[in-house]
Amino acid sequence: MTSLPRILTIMGSGETAPTMVKVHRELVGRLGSTSAVLLDTPYGFQENAPELASRAVEYFKTSVNVTITPAGLGRIDGADPVTLQRGLNSLTDANYVFAGPGSPTYALRQWKDTTIPDLLHAKIRAGGVVTFASAAALTLGSRTVPVYEIYKCGEEPYWLDGLNLLGDLGIPAVVIPHYNNAEGGHHDTRFCYLGERRLVALEAELDTPEYVLGVDEHTGLVIDFDATAARVVGNGVVTLRVDGASRTFASGETIPLALLQDPRDGASAVTPPPAATAAASTTTNAEGGTPDSLRGTAEARKAEFDAALAAHDSSAATRAVLDLEADIRRWSADTVTGTDGDFARDTFRGMILKLGEAASSGLADPRATVAPYVEAILEIRKVVRAEKRYDLSDIIRDALARAKVEVRDTPAGVEWVLQVP
Secondary structure (H helix, E strand, O other): OOOOOEEEEEEOOOOOOHHHHHHHHHHHHOOOOOOEEEOOOOOOOOOOHHHHHHHHHHHHHHHHOOOEEEOOOOOOOOOOHHHHHHHHHHHHHOOEEEEOOOOHHHHHHHHOOOOHHHHHHHHHHHOEEEEEEHHHHHOOOOEEOOHHHHHHOOOOOOOEEOOOHHHHOOOOEEEEOOOOOOOOOOOOOHHHHOHHHHHHHHHOOOOOOOEEEEEOOOEEEEEEOOOOEEEEEEOOEEEEEEOOEEEEEEOOOEEEHHHHHOOOOOOOOOEOOOHHHHHHOOOOOOOOOOOOOHHHHHHHHHHHHHHHHHOOOHHHHHHHHHHHHHHHHHHOOOOOOOOHHHHHHHHHHHHHHHHHHHHHHOOOOHHHHHHHHHHHHHHHHHHHHHOOOHHHHHHHHHHHHHOOEEEEEEOOEEEEEEOOO
């Protein structure tokens, strides 16, 4: 019997976006036969919890080629005992456990006084893959940031007790996903919406040897306890922030487990990424070419569309529209697209409108259509001018001008320009 790998993956965001498809595929590929469970507690309080679950199931089915089953543990307090035990059994039997968006505060409150933390610890120690992203990732350390309470409700920064899954594995880190968030525009929303001021205040409360483990959006850290190393994947960087000083690791770099366990030890060597991987990671995602956000994808499709219209290529313009529609569907499972979804849909509608306008006026180059006739008339004008019949030459030029064709006599010869409205 082949032993299972012991892997904990932390994703900063994009856990159900195209950017993380390759990562999920790689992880389940390590397992052979996969029994995947969606730990649905973090978003269990939301009215659209069933929709979020179905989107995650569809994402894994179509993009990862894996069937993932919701554990049915969205609300544990007051749950039917049979339903609760069925969910716990599914966690016990699974070799791939995935949890993502929602509220870390709610998740921790629901998991308190249950066997779920122990089941997750056992999964890593005995063998299996646990992937926690976004809100779920916040719960992994000894302390957790109550994001909603601080950012949305205005409470002063404070820590909650976390699962300490990392601490049990010898990593004294508190996890901050969405580390490079920039949604705030003019105000600082880095560090999972905390900003620098509030993060500094929270850091002051950490004990030695605790430190901040920051994971950028659309970025992951795959910690392989058998290989005693962790690898950065995705588009951004992973940050080890110790007493306010940061050390970053780019996509493709391998970090020794010993450094995660003691980031104050500078002796641990870091394996840099291959040159091609390092260069590509700043512009492409794990799939090798798609921009790392729905907005970026829409902007790229818009550029393709505009270039096609400029080249009077109706097939390429139509293909860009269809590709954007497919992109919107592929990104639909991502729960943290923010305003990107609206931007993409507006872009899509704008492209459709331009196609409709082009259908009315035609995309064929009007110059190419009239060129044979204009050239024939200009040949007649050439003969007339050779015979010094300039009066007839002017009549021809004026007639062409009324037809929106400007004739220019240059030292290099006759040129003409079609004045297109």
